[in-house]
Amino acid sequence: MTELLEAHPWAMPPAELLGLLDAQHLLLQRVRAALLATVRELDARDVAAELGAPSTGLLLRGRLRVSASTGQRWVRAAKALDIAPPVVQDAAAAGAVNADQVRAITTILGRLTGEVEPDVVQAAAARLVEDAASLDADAVAELGRHVLRLVAPHLADDA
Numbered sequence: 001m002t003e004l005l006e007a008h009p010w011a012m013p014p015a016e017l018l019g020l021l022d023a024q025h026l027l028l029q030r031v032r033a034a035l036l037a038t039v040r041e042l043d044a045r046d047v048a049a050e051l052g053a054p055s056t057g058l059l060l061r062g063r064l065r066v067s068a069s070t071g072q073r074w075v076r077a078a079k080a081l082d083i084a085p086p087v088v089q090d091a092a093a094a095g096a097v098n099a100d101q102v103r104a105i106t107t108i109l110g111r112l113t114g115e116v117e118p119d120v121v122q123a124a125a126a127r128l129v130e131d132a133a134s135l136d137a138d139a140v141a142e143l144g145r146h147v148l149r150l151v152a153p154h155l156a157d158d159a
Helices: 014-044 056-064 068-083 086-094 099-112 118-132 137-151
Strands: none
Touching (some): 014 068, 014 099, 068 086, 068 099, 086 118, 099 137, 118 137
């Protein structure tokens, strides 16, 4: 990890520079997934209340000096990832999907959950994660809306 953080990009040829970018991005996504797991545990244990903070998001604001909206966004993302199928959780932990892709996937899965059979949600999750390997987050979101139109057309009007 040290080599990724202390690299000298200015001294690298383009191919090596792109390799560094890929490795740093992968590390960032894995760290983000681990951070969200910690945020979810803090929220589940209601640590904020124990410390006198009105919410986990505001605890994060005070402790990490992020904005209140960032703290709340992290809590929402942590909750969404926590209830996502294991294929999504595993892909996030491995850095196989980035933060924007996770948001796109969990948004669609959140709409499907409770509306269709669990095996349909699992299949949709697996397909979205698989396709995320070659699609950006906007394309993953569009694919998710397509899945929604196919398996739950009554929800697609709001997508």
